[in-house]
Amino acid sequence: MANGCYNLINNKDFKIRKIISSLKSSPIRNIANSVIGKKDIIPLYFGETDIATPSFISEAMKNALDEGHTFYSANQGITELVETITTYTSNLHNNISSSRIMVTSAGMNALMIASEVIINPNDKVICITPVWPNFMRCIEIMGGKTIEIPLIHSDEDNKWKLDLEEIKKNIKNARAIYINTPNNPTGWMMNREEQKEILELCRKEKIWIISDEVYERITYDRKVAPSFLDVSEDNDFLIVVNSFSKSWAMTGWRLGWMIVPEGLLSIFEKLNEFNVASPSSPAQHAGIVAIKEGEKFIEKMLHDLKISRQITVDHLSNFSRIIFPYPDAAFYAYFKIKDVSDSEKFCFDTLSLTGVGLAPGTSFGNGGDSWIRICYAKSPKLLNQAFEKLKPVLT
Numbered sequence: 119m120a121n122g123c124y125n126l127i128n129n130k131d132f133k134i135r136k137i138i139s140s141l142k143s144s145p146i147r148n149i150a151n152s153v154i155g156k157k158d159i160i161p162l163y164f165g166e167t168d169i170a171t172p173s174f175i176s177e178a179m180k181n182a183l184d185e186g187h188t189f190y191s192a193n194q195g196i197t198e199l200v201e202t203i204t205t206y207t208s209n210l211h212n213n214i215s216s217s218r219i220m221v222t223s224a225g226m227n228a229l230m231i232a233s234e235v236i237i238n239p240n241d242k243v244i245c246i247t248p249v250w251p252n253f254m255r256c257i258e259i260m261g262g263k264t265i266e267i268p269l270i271h272s273d274e275d276n277k278w279k280l281d282l283e284e285i286k287k288n289i290k291n292a293r294a295i296y297i298n299t300p301n302n303p304t305g306w307m308m309n310r311e312e313q314k315e316i317l318e319l320c321r322k323e324k325i326w327i328i329s330d331e332v333y334e335r336i337t338y339d340r341k342v343a344p345s346f347l348d349v350s351e352d353n354d355f356l357i358v359v360n361s362f363s364k365s366w367a368m369t370g371w372r373l374g375w376m377i378v379p380e381g382l383l384s385i386f387e388k389l390n391e392f393n394v395a396s397p398s399s400p401a402q403h404a405g406i407v408a409i410k411e412g413e414k415f416i417e418k419m420l421h422d423l424k425i426s427r428q429i430t431v432d433h434l435s436n437f438s439r440i441i442f443p444y445p446d447a448a449f450y451a452y453f454k455i456k457d458v459s460d461s462e463k464f465c466f467d468t469l470s471l472t473g474v475g476l477a478p479g480t481s482f483g484n485g486g487d488s489w490i491r492i493c494y495a496k497s498p499k500l501l502n503q504a505f506e507k508l509k510p511v512l513t
């Protein structure tokens with residue numbers, strides 16, 4: 119970017135869309151990129167566990183390759199996977215029909231497709247923040263105008279709360295509302311009443327709800343988080359995004375799905391065709407096995423995550439500078455350091471001083487200047503080591 123002219127790169131106008139050349143890169147990536155190839159880094163910045171995909175799923179992928187499942191699949195996804203997701207979702211939520219499901223190349227791709235389908239240039243799109251930064255970038259890529267409505271946090275009760283009043287004030291003329299529950303980075307989980315209220319508001323104004331529920335199984339006091347699927351009809355303006363990444367430790371596989379209103383599948387299939395044609399066929403075969411045989415794995419992972427969450431809570435409560443709302447779900451600790459006002463600088467400094475990689479709150483929307491995210495989906499040993507190293511900068 120030179121002299122305010124976004125497209126001048128090395129003094130040449132490459133005629134790149136202004137929206138793309140001015141798109142902010144992720145501060146989390148900037149921090150991670152600064153230590154690529156360096157040893158002895160403890161990376162707590164990315165949102166993934168440190169366990170590899172369980173072998174029964176990897177074996178299913180190998181078998182699929184051996185059996186010759188190496189061709190394009192239907193745009194919707196392979197039938198058996200679509201049926202498996204239908205049964206899985208219907209068992210966890212309300213009965214839904216398989217004609218509402220499309221397999222995608224993970225949650226990110228599903229969010230992008232949803233955005234491509236519904237957002238026009240200059241559309242006003244509400245986004246509940248703090249949130250995983252890619253949410254807002256999808257909206258921007260499509261030329262939409264993000265209206266951030268932050269969750270309310272007061273230091274006194276130290277909980278996150280949806281700002282329904284602010285949503286009501288802004289909902290008129292909005293094209294869509296993007297919500298991520300359970301939430302990355304806060305661990306906040308929307309409750310049923312809030313979901314009903316948002317749904318009613320959106321029905322009245324004919325506004326899309328994009329609900330990212332990729333952490334729906336990363337809950338500690340229930341089997342699954344409340345979903346918009348529990349309270350909606352099959353023809354609501356609702357798109358639910360889900361993924362194999364978090365529940366089955368499959369981040370690198372790039373497999374997920376979206377649930378769309380009845381009757382609209384063909385619209386979304388076109389976008390699958392023009393983005394990726396179809397998600398990886400052997401990965402889809404492994405996805406069937408992940409869902410059908412994966413409950414024990416999820417149970418064990420949650421048992422371990424609960425221990426990691428407790429270790430994190432115990433460590434963070436030792437520091438009087440830190441305000442830390444207890445995370446109900448997902449696998450992040452999002453905390454405020456009272457006297458920090460530039461979280462990105464704090465994370466860079468912390469990385470060079472301690473070798474521990476943290477994610478700055480500025481990644482997740484406005485108001486994150488004093489906030490830091492840790493992904494605690496790591497072994498107790500690694501977490502204890504990380505906090506030992508962090509002690510001097512957090513004290």
Ligand SMILES: Cc1ncc(COP(=O)(O)O)c(C=O)c1O
Nearest residue numbers: 165224225226250298302361363
């Ligand atoms: C809220 C949220 N949605 C979607 C994703 C994307 O997941 P994937 O593309 O791996 O399915 C992430 C990843 O961290 C996330 O935190």
